[in-house]
Amino acid sequence: MPRMLQTGMSEVATGVFELRLPIPFEDGLVNVFLFADGGVVDLLDCGMNSDESVSAIRAAVAHVGAKKIRRLVVTHIHPDHYGAAGTIAGDGGADLYLHRLEVPLVNPRYVELEHLVKEVQNYLLVNGVPDDEAEVLSNSQRALSQVVKPADAAVQLDGAELLDMGRKQLRVEWTPGHSPGHICLYEASEGLLFAGDHMLPELSPNIGLHPQSTPDPLHEYLDGLKRMAAYEPLLILPAHGRPFQDAAGRVATLAAHHARRLDQILEIVSSGEKSAWQVALELWGPREHFYEKRLALQEGLAHLQALAVEGRLEKLVSPVSVRWRPPRAKA
Numbered sequence: 001m002p003r004m005l006q007t008g009m010s011e012v013a014t015g016v017f018e019l020r021l022p023i024p025f026e027d028g029l030v031n032v033f034l035f036a037d038g039g040v041v042d043l044l045d046c047g048m049n050s051d052e053s054v055s056a057i058r059a060a061v062a063h064v065g066a067k068k069i070r071r072l073v074v075t076h077i078h079p080d081h082y083g084a085a086g087t088i089a090g091d092g093g094a095d096l097y098l099h100r101l102e103v104p105l106v107n108p109r110y111v112e113l114e115h116l117v118k119e120v121q122n123y124l125l126v127n128g129v130p131d132d133e134a135e136v137l138s139n140s141q142r143a144l145s146q147v148v149k150p151a152d153a154a155v156q157l158d159g160a161e162l163l164d165m166g167r168k169q170l171r172v173e174w175t176p177g178h179s180p181g182h183i184c185l186y187e188a189s190e191g192l193l194f195a196g197d198h199m200l201p202e203l204s205p206n207i208g209l210h211p212q213s214t215p216d217p218l219h220e221y222l223d224g225l226k227r228m229a230a231y232e233p234l235l236i237l238p239a240h241g242r243p244f245q246d247a248a249g250r251v252a253t254l255a256a257h258h259a260r261r262l263d264q265i266l267e268i269v270s271s272g273e274k275s276a277w278q279v280a281l282e283l284w285g286p287r288e289h290f291y292e293k294r295l296a297l298q299e300g301l302a303h304l305q306a307l308a309v310e311g312r313l314e315k316l317v318s319p320v321s322v323r324w325r326p327p328r329a330k331a
Ligand SMILES: [Zn+2]
Pocket: 076, 078, 178, 197
């Protein structure tokens, strides 16, 4: 049975409203959060820059009796979270708060695409993707820029800041991995964790090594999960899917999933030196959709890198190739 997608708004804590927005071209929803405080509202994430999505936000702001969006805090710059930033936080609009490691990703990804498209193409080639596929895959970058209208950050976050959002006070938690400057927001008095894409109830978020990632995203991601679970939040409010409660259980499931994948990849490379593309094909089989192929390669690379960092694999690089092999037995 197809999953029913229910857009709309609900109050998830006193004065905190979850608004479910459509994601154009995708079969899914993104949850953004409104924090009401009399005539103003603060917003966590803003959906894609489509008329339907932006009108839904404006209607929600009016519905809670507010006239103005004061702050827009963005968990990370992926299109479904940051897309409408330029519309909501443009001139005279809200102040945009963004982690400083997200700031330098915006221009290459959404404004001056050519350099990043070339860089991604080279990255695909050195990792073993055939020429014709690399051309198509690197161009997939361009489609995303259509649903994103960038804005400059008024405040660049480091992590650990206390932000007044509506009538709540939330702490910024830097949780890199899915994106270099991904943040969660934690409300300590009620134990509310606004988790962005970091901790999702059903999906394992894509953790990839690519030109715009940090150098060891999988370890950082797993570390961030542990830190968030240690708060023992009472309610986790994710950006996709429904709110849930068992952070420790979810983190254990996600960690086990990645541990299994690390073992699978180790097994694949045990037969001899390979490129990441070969590993991804063996692991996932040929993918139909170009976007899935790129995600599979990035995800495979994040695991390969983690294994190399742990000394369980060797990584060999040259200007034209990146290869992975089992460690040589020590003499
Ligand atoms: Zn994301």
